[in-house]
Amino acid sequence: MAHDVARSFRGRVAVVAADLVVPPGSVTALVGPNGAGKTTLLLVLAGLLAPDRGSVTLDGVDLVADPVGARARTGWMPDSLGSWDSLTARELLATMADAHRLPRAASAARVAELLALVHLEDLADAPAHVLSRGQKQRLGLARALVHSPAVLLLDEPASGLDPRSRVELRDTLRRLAGEGVAVLVSSHVLGELDELADRAVLMNGGRTVDVLEDVGVGGLGSDVPGSRPRPWRVRALEPAQLLAALEGRGLRPRPAEGGIDVVVPDEESAARLLAGLVADGVGVVSFAPATGLLEQAYLELDEGSRR
Numbered sequence: 001m002a003h004d005v006a007r008s009f010r011g012r013v014a015v016v017a018a019d020l021v022v023p024p025g026s027v028t029a030l031v032g033p034n035g036a037g038k039t040t041l042l043l044v045l046a047g048l049l050a051p052d053r054g055s056v057t058l059d060g061v062d063l064v065a066d067p068v069g070a071r072a073r074t075g076w077m078p079d080s081l082g083s084w085d086s087l088t089a090r091e092l093l094a095t096m097a098d099a100h101r102l103p104r105a106a107s108a109a110r111v112a113e114l115l116a117l118v119h120l121e122d123l124a125d126a127p128a129h130v131l132s133r134g135q136k137q138r139l140g141l142a143r144a145l146v147h148s149p150a151v152l153l154l155d156e157p158a159s160g161l162d163p164r165s166r167v168e169l170r171d172t173l174r175r176l177a178g179e180g181v182a183v184l185v186s187s188h189v190l191g192e193l194d195e196l197a198d199r200a201v202l203m204n205g206g207r208t209v210d211v212l213e214d215v216g217v218g219g220l221g222s223d224v225p226g227s228r229p230r231p232w233r234v235r236a237l238e239p240a241q242l243l244a245a246l247e248g249r250g251l252r253p254r255p256a257e258g259g260i261d262v263v264v265p266d267e268e269s270a271a272r273l274l275a276g277l278v279a280d281g282v283g284v285v286s287f288a289p290a291t292g293l294l295e296q297a298y299l300e301l302d303e304g305s306r307r
């Protein structure tokens with residue numbers, strides 16, 4: 001979808017080398033610390049910011065060669081609705097439908113369908129400025145979907161949403177992916193990405209630095225339980241004894257809130273470690289994964305970028 005994309009702002013590098021593929025039928029998460037270049041890359045993909053270098057293809061259409069065709073295939077949900085406040089939700093969606101040249105008859109039905117999808121029927125005829133932040137986010141999603149795009153780009157879509165709306169957003173995006181849409185979503189809410197994304201592209205310092213494949217719906221790695229290294233948090237009656245036992249096994253324990261963290265390659269190793277600690281007489285009182293895998297990958301990125 002994007003190859004070797006770069007973009008600077010008056011000499012300030014925002015994206016320096018971004019390569020990204022978002023397969024149709026999948027939800028790909030774009031993850032990285034503040035300032036990593038996620039929004040800039042999304043704006044380039046959405047055709048709203050010209051790259052200094054590189055190529056972008058959306059649903060098989062080259063963005064430079066055919067910008068109109070590429071944009072017609074792409075839905076864009078920015079992190080805020082923007083200055084559409086004087087229109088009602090219904091008018092805003094109808095305006096978008098006109099912009100995408102939907103026939104009048106189809107347009108009214110599509111608008112009604114989208115208002116139902118994002119549960120804004122009751123507020124459909126109120127000016128958008130009376131909507132709460134979460135309601136505006138939902139309207140932003142509806143706006144991105146007006147023309148049934150093959151590619152959907154979302155910048156921090158869950159921000160401002162209450163827990164129920166987040167679950168609905170997740171279900172909607174999963175359903176769209178199930179229908180074959182290529183979904184790319186940036187977010188800091190890593191716990192939710194775990195449940196939403198099939199794969200994750202990690203971004204740091206303007207570069208796409210890693211791709212985690214097959215992260216699985218319903219929890220990162222749920223398709224391949226425990227097959228990745230991750231930190232486990234161990235708590236024992238006598239922390240000094242635990243620390244010595246972990247170091248004695250050649251591990252690199254790190255004191256953490258409520259216990260000691262140690263990175264273990266997979267769940268089998270974790271089970272062996274627990275059995276070994278108990279056999280050694282360490283009074284283990286809790287032993288569990290310390291963070292989600294995506295969160296762990298993110299924290300490693302962030303740590304790297306601060307060094």
Ligand SMILES: Nc1ncnc2c1ncn2[C@@H]1O[C@H](COP(=O)(O)OP(=O)(O)OP(=O)(O)O)[C@@H](O)[C@H]1O
Pocket residue numbers: 009012013014015032033034035036037038039040041
């Ligand atoms: N219009 C602009 N003018 C100047 N610098 C910009 C502009 N847009 C982005 N930048 C800079 O480019 C870098 C990447 O910004 P970007 O917003 O793409 O990051 P991000 O990963 O989306 O961050 P966040 O998670 O905080 O939203 C930052 O250093 C930012 O200051």
